[in-house]
Amino acid sequence: xxxxxxxxxxxxxxxxxNLVLNCSFTDSAIYNLQWFRQDPGKGLTSLLLIQSSQRxxxxxxxxxxxxxxxxxxTLYIAASQPGDSATYLCAVKGRTxxxxxxxxxxxxxxxxx
Amino acid sequence: NAGVTQTPKFxxxxxxxxxxxxxxxxxxxxxxxxxxxxxxxxxxxxxxSVGAGITDKGEVPNGYNVSxxxxxxxxxxxxxxxxxxxSVYFCASSxxxxxxxxxxxEGSWLTVV
Numbered sequence: 070x071x072x073x074x075x076x077x078x079x080x081x082x083x084x085x086x087n088l089v090l091n092c093s094f095t096d097s098a099i100y101n102l103q104w105f106r107q108d109p110g111k112g113l114t115s116l117l118l119i120q121s122s123q124r125x126x127x128x129x130x131x132x133x134x135x136x137x138x139x140x141x142x143t144l145y146i147a148a149s150q151p152g153d154s155a156t157y158l159c160a161v162k163g164r165t166x167x168x169x170x171x172x173x174x175x176x177x178x179x180x181x182x
Numbered sequence: 183n184a185g186v187t188q189t190p191k192f193x194x195x196x197x198x199x200x201x202x203x204x205x206x207x208x209x210x211x212x213x214x215x216x217x218x219x220x221x222x223x224x225x226x227x228x229x230x231s232v233g234a235g236i237t238d239k240g241e242v243p244n245g246y247n248v249s250x251x252x253x254x255x256x257x258x259x260x261x262x263x264x265x266x267x268x269s270v271y272f273c274a275s276s277x278x279x280x281x282x283x284x285x286x287x288e289g290s291w292l293t294v295v
Contacts, residue, residue, distance in 0.1 A: 103284070105286075110289070112287050112288045112289050113272070113274075113286040114286070115285070158224070171224070174222060174224045175224070
């Protein structure tokens with residue numbers, strides 16, 4: 070069974086700093102990987118989706134990379150802002166079936182003004 | 183811009199009571215999902231549906247039932263509530279599986295006492 074791990078569980082950085090969030094998964098036979106943002110009391114919002122054949126995806130100040138062979142993905146946030154404070158979750162999708170999206174436990178990011 | 187709408191947002195149940203969490207989406211998505219999120223844990227799939235009239239169990243289906251009579255609606259029923267069902271419940275939908283972004287509702291906080 071796929072296991073998804075996110076380290077660290079929590080991270081505090083001063084405003085303006087660049088930062089990296091990590092996601093690792095145990096089974097490299099994935100279809101894609103998504104990064105989500107979750108604000109307190111809210112649902113999840115998809116940030117980036119990387120197909121298994123891709124190495125990275127970018128959206129604004131966010132860049133997600135995927136190294137399928139080593140079972141790792143990173144989410145790079147440039148020039149962090151207080152509005153980036155949230156919990157970030159990664160989820161990997163297996164190759165078959167609709168019931169195979171596996172979530173990590175998330176990294177809670179706090180950007181200090 | 184409704185997206186995925188869940189009701190109620192908060193509910194307290196007594197042990198042994200039953201209730202239904204409502205979920206509706208206005209994006210004409212075929213795929214719908216129910217997840218639960220326990221504190222410090224990743225999301226776990228309860229049930230999913232690939233279209234009206236078709237449902238299937240996810241990873242943690244015990245104590246729950248679903249139905250999908252229309253494309254828009256995917257209610258989750260809790261029978262004989264137990265303290266172990268205290269959690270945050272998220273409904274989600276997507277066009278299909280694979281490369282499609284998954285959209286989440288804002289969550290329903292359920293406490294069983």
